[in-house]
Amino acid sequence: xxxxxxxxxxxxxxxxxxxxxxxxxxxxxxxxxxxxxxxxxxxxxxxxxxxxxxxxxxxxxxxxxxxxxxxxxxxxxx
Amino acid sequence: xxxxxxxxxxxxxxxxxxxxxxxxxxxxxxxxxxxxxxxxxxxxxxxxxxxxxxxxxxxxxxxxxxxxxxxxxxxxxxxxxxxxxxxxxxxxxxxxxxxxxxxxxxxxxxxxxxxxxxxxxxxxxxxxxxxxxxxxxxxxxxxxxxxxxxxxxxxxxxxxxxxxxxxxxxxxxxxxxxxxxxxxxxxxxxxxxxxxxxxxxxxxxxxxxxxxxxxxxxxxxxx
Numbered sequence: 066x067x068x069x070x071x072x073x074x075x076x077x078x079x080x081x082x083x084x085x086x087x088x089x090x091x092x093x094x095x096x097x098x099x100x101x102x103x104x105x106x107x108x109x110x111x112x113x114x115x116x117x118x119x120x121x122x123x124x125x126x127x128x129x130x131x132x133x134x135x136x137x138x139x140x141x142x143x
Numbered sequence: 144x145x146x147x148x149x150x151x152x153x154x155x156x157x158x159x160x161x162x163x164x165x166x167x168x169x170x171x172x173x174x175x176x177x178x179x180x181x182x183x184x185x186x187x188x189x190x191x192x193x194x195x196x197x198x199x200x201x202x203x204x205x206x207x208x209x210x211x212x213x214x215x216x217x218x219x220x221x222x223x224x225x226x227x228x229x230x231x232x233x234x235x236x237x238x239x240x241x242x243x244x245x246x247x248x249x250x251x252x253x254x255x256x257x258x259x260x261x262x263x264x265x266x267x268x269x270x271x272x273x274x275x276x277x278x279x280x281x282x283x284x285x286x287x288x289x290x291x292x293x294x295x296x297x298x299x300x301x302x303x304x305x306x307x308x309x310x311x312x313x314x315x316x317x318x319x320x321x322x323x324x325x326x327x328x329x330x331x332x333x334x335x336x337x338x339x340x341x342x343x344x345x346x347x348x349x350x351x352x353x354x355x356x357x358x359x360x361x362x363x364x365x366x
Contacts, residue, residue: 079289082247082314125208128201128237130244131289 068139069115073127074105109139144360145171147185149215151206152177156192156229160337164189167340168353170360177209186360188215192229192282192335202245202285203233212238224268224359225329229283232321232331241322241331242298243290245283249314253284257346259309260320260334264302267327268359269352276309277348279334286333288315288322298322305330 075081081103088102108126110118118136127134148160157174164172172189175182182188195206206212212234219225219240227235235241248254257280262273290298295316298304305321312318313333321332336349 078291079246080249080314082249082251082287086251125204126200128204128244130236130242130291131246 066111066113067115069110069112069118070137070139071108071110071118071122071126072105072135072137073108073122073132074134075103076131076133079131144186144364145173145184146187146189146356147175147182148172148189148191149211150174150176150191151193151195151209151234153195153197154191154193154230156231156335156337159335160189160191160228163337163340163349163353164356167350168357170357175211177206177211179211180214182211182214182218186363187224187356188218188226189337190215190225190227190231190234191337192231195230195234198285201237203230203235203237206230206234207237207239216240219324219326219329222326222328224356226269226353226356227329227331228335228337229281229286229333232333233285235329235331240329241324242294243288243316243319243322245285245333246287246289247285248283248287253282254286254313255282256280256312258312258320258334260306261309263304263307264323264327266302267305267323267330268362269323269327269330269355270305272354272358273351277351278339278346279336279348279352280338280346281312281334283313283333286313286315288317288319288333290316301325303327306332306334 084102084104091099303323307318336352339346339349
Protein backbone atom coordinates (compact mmCIF):
# COMPACT_ATOMS: atom_id res chain seq x y z
CA UNK A 66 0.00 0.00 0.00
CA UNK A 67 1.39 3.43 -0.83
CA UNK A 68 2.58 5.70 1.91
CA UNK A 69 2.13 9.40 1.32
CA UNK A 70 3.87 12.08 3.31
CA UNK A 71 2.17 15.41 3.90
CA UNK A 72 4.40 18.27 5.02
CA UNK A 73 2.46 21.06 6.70
CA UNK A 74 4.18 24.40 7.21
CA UNK A 75 3.07 27.69 8.68
CA UNK A 76 2.47 30.40 6.12
CA UNK A 77 5.63 32.54 5.82
CA UNK A 78 3.77 35.70 6.87
CA UNK A 79 2.93 34.25 10.30
CA UNK A 80 5.13 34.42 13.35
CA UNK A 81 6.15 30.95 14.52
CA UNK A 82 6.55 31.56 18.25
CA UNK A 83 7.87 28.06 18.98
CA UNK A 84 10.28 28.27 16.04
CA UNK A 85 11.54 31.60 17.31
CA UNK A 86 12.28 30.08 20.73
CA UNK A 87 14.18 27.19 19.14
CA UNK A 88 16.16 29.66 17.02
CA UNK A 89 17.11 31.62 20.13
CA UNK A 90 18.16 28.41 21.91
CA UNK A 91 20.35 27.37 18.99
CA UNK A 92 21.94 30.82 18.91
CA UNK A 93 22.64 30.65 22.64
CA UNK A 94 24.27 27.24 22.09
CA UNK A 95 26.73 28.93 19.79
CA UNK A 96 25.09 28.23 16.45
CA UNK A 97 25.22 31.88 15.53
CA UNK A 98 24.65 31.10 11.85
CA UNK A 99 20.98 30.34 12.63
CA UNK A 100 18.79 33.20 11.46
CA UNK A 101 15.33 31.66 11.64
CA UNK A 102 13.58 28.41 12.52
CA UNK A 103 10.16 27.35 11.29
CA UNK A 104 8.50 24.29 12.77
CA UNK A 105 6.06 22.30 10.71
CA UNK A 106 4.43 18.90 10.81
CA UNK A 107 4.98 15.68 8.91
CA UNK A 108 1.95 13.46 8.51
CA UNK A 109 2.39 10.04 6.92
CA UNK A 110 -0.67 8.34 5.55
CA UNK A 111 -0.89 4.75 4.45
CA UNK A 112 -3.72 4.69 1.97
CA UNK A 113 -5.26 2.15 -0.36
CA UNK A 114 -5.75 4.94 -2.87
CA UNK A 115 -3.90 8.24 -2.82
CA UNK A 116 -6.12 10.18 -5.19
CA UNK A 117 -7.95 12.02 -2.41
CA UNK A 118 -5.00 12.99 -0.19
CA UNK A 119 -5.10 16.62 -1.37
CA UNK A 120 -8.78 16.74 -0.48
CA UNK A 121 -7.94 15.38 2.99
CA UNK A 122 -5.37 18.16 3.38
CA UNK A 123 -7.87 20.81 2.35
CA UNK A 124 -10.58 19.49 4.64
CA UNK A 125 -8.67 18.52 7.79
CA UNK A 126 -4.92 18.02 7.73
CA UNK A 127 -4.01 21.65 7.04
CA UNK A 128 -5.78 24.90 7.90
CA UNK A 129 -5.62 27.12 4.80
CA UNK A 130 -5.88 30.23 6.97
CA UNK A 131 -2.49 29.63 8.55
CA UNK A 132 -0.80 26.71 6.81
CA UNK A 133 0.53 25.47 3.48
CA UNK A 134 1.05 21.83 2.63
CA UNK A 135 3.03 19.71 0.22
CA UNK A 136 2.38 16.09 -0.65
CA UNK A 137 5.34 13.78 -1.13
CA UNK A 138 5.33 10.20 -2.35
CA UNK A 139 7.22 7.89 0.02
CA UNK A 140 6.49 4.43 -1.32
CA UNK A 141 4.69 3.40 -4.45
CA UNK A 142 2.02 0.76 -4.68
CA UNK A 143 3.21 -2.49 -6.21
CA UNK B 144 -36.20 28.50 24.88
CA UNK B 145 -33.22 26.25 25.38
CA UNK B 146 -29.47 26.44 24.85
CA UNK B 147 -27.48 23.46 23.55
CA UNK B 148 -24.10 22.99 25.25
CA UNK B 149 -22.11 20.87 22.82
CA UNK B 150 -19.81 18.28 24.35
CA UNK B 151 -16.77 16.88 22.58
CA UNK B 152 -14.30 14.37 23.97
CA UNK B 153 -12.01 16.65 25.97
CA UNK B 154 -14.47 19.49 26.61
CA UNK B 155 -13.97 20.70 30.17
CA UNK B 156 -15.97 23.94 30.42
CA UNK B 157 -19.25 22.27 29.50
CA UNK B 158 -20.47 22.03 33.09
CA UNK B 159 -19.40 25.60 33.85
CA UNK B 160 -21.41 26.72 30.83
CA UNK B 161 -24.40 24.61 31.80
CA UNK B 162 -24.51 25.93 35.36
CA UNK B 163 -23.87 29.52 34.36
CA UNK B 164 -26.78 29.30 31.94
CA UNK B 165 -29.23 27.41 34.10
CA UNK B 166 -28.38 28.56 37.64
CA UNK B 167 -27.11 32.08 37.10
CA UNK B 168 -28.99 33.21 33.99
CA UNK B 169 -32.10 31.12 34.49
CA UNK B 170 -32.28 29.83 30.93
CA UNK B 171 -32.85 26.21 30.04
CA UNK B 172 -29.89 24.27 28.73
CA UNK B 173 -28.98 20.74 27.89
CA UNK B 174 -25.90 18.89 26.75
CA UNK B 175 -25.61 17.65 23.20
CA UNK B 176 -23.00 15.03 22.31
CA UNK B 177 -20.78 15.90 19.36
CA UNK B 178 -21.90 12.83 17.45
CA UNK B 179 -25.48 14.02 17.53
CA UNK B 180 -27.05 15.13 14.28
CA UNK B 181 -29.95 17.22 15.51
CA UNK B 182 -30.45 20.43 17.46
CA UNK B 183 -34.24 20.09 17.36
CA UNK B 184 -35.82 21.81 20.34
CA UNK B 185 -32.88 24.18 20.87
CA UNK B 186 -32.73 27.89 20.14
CA UNK B 187 -29.07 28.69 20.70
CA UNK B 188 -25.69 26.94 20.91
CA UNK B 189 -22.84 27.26 23.40
CA UNK B 190 -19.60 25.68 22.18
CA UNK B 191 -17.60 25.33 25.39
CA UNK B 192 -13.91 25.42 26.13
CA UNK B 193 -11.55 22.58 26.88
CA UNK B 194 -9.16 20.47 24.92
CA UNK B 195 -11.40 18.74 22.40
CA UNK B 196 -9.64 15.71 20.93
CA UNK B 197 -6.62 16.53 23.06
CA UNK B 198 -5.85 19.53 20.85
CA UNK B 199 -4.38 16.98 18.41
CA UNK B 200 -3.42 18.23 14.94
CA UNK B 201 -4.65 21.78 15.69
CA UNK B 202 -6.87 23.13 18.47
CA UNK B 203 -10.46 22.50 17.46
CA UNK B 204 -9.59 20.84 14.15
CA UNK B 205 -11.28 17.51 14.76
CA UNK B 206 -14.17 18.94 16.76
CA UNK B 207 -14.95 21.28 13.86
CA UNK B 208 -15.61 18.21 11.68
CA UNK B 209 -17.87 16.44 14.20
CA UNK B 210 -21.36 15.46 12.97
CA UNK B 211 -23.16 18.04 15.17
CA UNK B 212 -21.30 20.87 13.43
CA UNK B 213 -23.57 20.69 10.40
CA UNK B 214 -26.41 21.63 12.70
CA UNK B 215 -24.33 24.36 14.34
CA UNK B 216 -23.59 25.71 10.85
CA UNK B 217 -27.31 25.68 10.10
CA UNK B 218 -28.01 27.65 13.30
CA UNK B 219 -25.31 30.13 12.34
CA UNK B 220 -26.80 30.56 8.88
CA UNK B 221 -30.32 30.97 10.23
CA UNK B 222 -29.18 33.82 12.44
CA UNK B 223 -29.62 32.03 15.75
CA UNK B 224 -27.25 32.77 18.63
CA UNK B 225 -24.03 30.72 18.60
CA UNK B 226 -21.31 31.37 21.15
CA UNK B 227 -17.88 29.74 21.28
CA UNK B 228 -15.60 30.44 24.23
CA UNK B 229 -11.90 29.51 24.30
CA UNK B 230 -11.68 26.08 22.62
CA UNK B 231 -15.19 26.84 21.38
CA UNK B 232 -13.79 29.91 19.57
CA UNK B 233 -11.03 27.75 18.07
CA UNK B 234 -13.63 25.20 16.94
CA UNK B 235 -15.84 27.85 15.29
CA UNK B 236 -12.82 29.25 13.42
CA UNK B 237 -11.74 25.76 12.32
CA UNK B 238 -15.31 25.11 11.16
CA UNK B 239 -15.17 28.23 9.01
CA UNK B 240 -18.06 29.85 10.88
CA UNK B 241 -15.73 32.64 11.99
CA UNK B 242 -12.75 34.06 10.11
CA UNK B 243 -9.12 33.68 11.16
CA UNK B 244 -7.41 31.18 13.44
CA UNK B 245 -5.97 30.92 16.93
CA UNK B 246 -2.26 30.22 17.28
CA UNK B 247 0.17 29.67 20.11
CA UNK B 248 0.53 32.68 22.43
CA UNK B 249 3.41 34.86 21.37
CA UNK B 250 5.41 34.11 24.53
CA UNK B 251 4.58 30.36 24.32
CA UNK B 252 3.17 30.48 27.84
CA UNK B 253 -0.20 29.21 28.90
CA UNK B 254 -1.89 32.28 30.36
CA UNK B 255 -4.31 31.89 33.26
CA UNK B 256 -5.43 35.31 34.39
CA UNK B 257 -8.26 37.79 34.53
CA UNK B 258 -7.97 40.46 31.87
CA UNK B 259 -9.70 43.68 30.94
CA UNK B 260 -11.70 43.70 27.72
CA UNK B 261 -13.00 46.59 25.73
CA UNK B 262 -16.26 46.05 23.84
CA UNK B 263 -15.68 47.27 20.30
CA UNK B 264 -18.84 46.35 18.42
CA UNK B 265 -21.83 47.96 20.13
CA UNK B 266 -24.56 46.92 17.70
CA UNK B 267 -24.75 43.14 17.81
CA UNK B 268 -27.10 41.56 20.32
CA UNK B 269 -24.03 39.87 21.81
CA UNK B 270 -22.37 43.14 22.76
CA UNK B 271 -25.33 45.47 23.19
CA UNK B 272 -25.42 44.81 26.94
CA UNK B 273 -21.73 45.48 27.47
CA UNK B 274 -21.57 49.22 27.89
CA UNK B 275 -18.27 49.42 29.75
CA UNK B 276 -14.95 47.63 29.85
CA UNK B 277 -15.31 44.26 31.54
CA UNK B 278 -12.94 41.82 33.21
CA UNK B 279 -13.10 38.14 32.31
CA UNK B 280 -10.93 35.10 33.05
CA UNK B 281 -8.71 33.71 30.33
CA UNK B 282 -6.97 30.33 30.34
CA UNK B 283 -5.32 29.46 27.07
CA UNK B 284 -2.05 28.47 25.45
CA UNK B 285 -3.24 29.09 21.92
CA UNK B 286 -5.20 32.30 21.92
CA UNK B 287 -3.23 34.47 19.53
CA UNK B 288 -5.82 35.53 16.98
CA UNK B 289 -4.45 35.77 13.46
CA UNK B 290 -6.00 36.62 10.11
CA UNK B 291 -4.73 38.01 6.84
CA UNK B 292 -4.67 41.81 6.33
CA UNK B 293 -7.75 41.78 4.06
CA UNK B 294 -9.77 39.89 6.65
CA UNK B 295 -8.60 42.23 9.40
CA UNK B 296 -9.68 45.24 7.35
CA UNK B 297 -13.07 43.65 6.75
CA UNK B 298 -13.48 42.92 10.46
CA UNK B 299 -12.60 46.52 11.31
CA UNK B 300 -14.68 48.13 8.55
CA UNK B 301 -17.73 45.95 9.17
CA UNK B 302 -17.58 46.41 12.95
CA UNK B 303 -17.10 42.72 13.60
CA UNK B 304 -14.50 42.94 16.36
CA UNK B 305 -16.55 42.13 19.44
CA UNK B 306 -13.86 42.62 22.10
CA UNK B 307 -10.27 43.78 22.28
CA UNK B 308 -7.88 43.11 25.14
CA UNK B 309 -7.13 46.36 26.94
CA UNK B 310 -3.41 45.61 26.57
CA UNK B 311 -1.14 43.17 24.79
CA UNK B 312 -2.05 39.80 26.25
CA UNK B 313 -1.11 37.02 23.85
CA UNK B 314 0.10 38.64 20.64
CA UNK B 315 -3.31 38.67 18.95
CA UNK B 316 -3.62 40.70 15.77
CA UNK B 317 -5.08 44.09 16.70
CA UNK B 318 -5.42 42.74 20.29
CA UNK B 319 -8.56 40.92 19.19
CA UNK B 320 -10.19 38.83 21.93
CA UNK B 321 -13.47 38.07 20.16
CA UNK B 322 -15.00 38.35 16.70
CA UNK B 323 -18.44 38.17 15.14
CA UNK B 324 -19.58 36.54 11.92
CA UNK B 325 -21.02 38.64 9.12
CA UNK B 326 -24.59 38.45 10.42
CA UNK B 327 -23.48 39.19 13.98
CA UNK B 328 -25.15 36.15 15.53
CA UNK B 329 -22.02 34.01 15.96
CA UNK B 330 -19.56 35.20 18.61
CA UNK B 331 -16.21 33.61 19.34
CA UNK B 332 -14.06 34.80 22.20
CA UNK B 333 -11.04 33.48 24.06
CA UNK B 334 -12.12 34.75 27.52
CA UNK B 335 -14.58 32.73 29.59
CA UNK B 336 -17.84 34.58 30.35
CA UNK B 337 -19.23 31.35 31.89
CA UNK B 338 -16.57 31.51 34.61
CA UNK B 339 -17.68 34.93 35.82
CA UNK B 340 -21.38 34.71 36.53
CA UNK B 341 -21.80 34.81 40.30
CA UNK B 342 -20.43 36.78 43.21
CA UNK B 343 -18.79 33.78 44.85
CA UNK B 344 -16.56 33.48 41.78
CA UNK B 345 -15.39 37.03 42.46
CA UNK B 346 -16.64 38.35 39.17
CA UNK B 347 -20.04 38.68 37.51
CA UNK B 348 -19.02 40.49 34.31
CA UNK B 349 -19.69 37.33 32.31
CA UNK B 350 -23.40 37.92 32.91
CA UNK B 351 -23.19 41.06 30.76
CA UNK B 352 -22.18 38.90 27.78
CA UNK B 353 -24.39 35.87 28.44
CA UNK B 354 -27.47 38.01 29.15
CA UNK B 355 -27.54 38.58 25.41
CA UNK B 356 -28.91 35.05 25.13
CA UNK B 357 -31.86 35.88 27.40
CA UNK B 358 -32.66 39.07 25.50
CA UNK B 359 -32.32 37.52 22.07
CA UNK B 360 -34.27 34.41 22.95
CA UNK B 361 -37.03 36.47 24.59
CA UNK B 362 -37.21 38.49 21.37
CA UNK B 363 -37.47 35.28 19.36
CA UNK B 364 -40.28 34.05 21.59
CA UNK B 365 -42.14 37.33 21.24
CA UNK B 366 -42.05 37.07 17.44
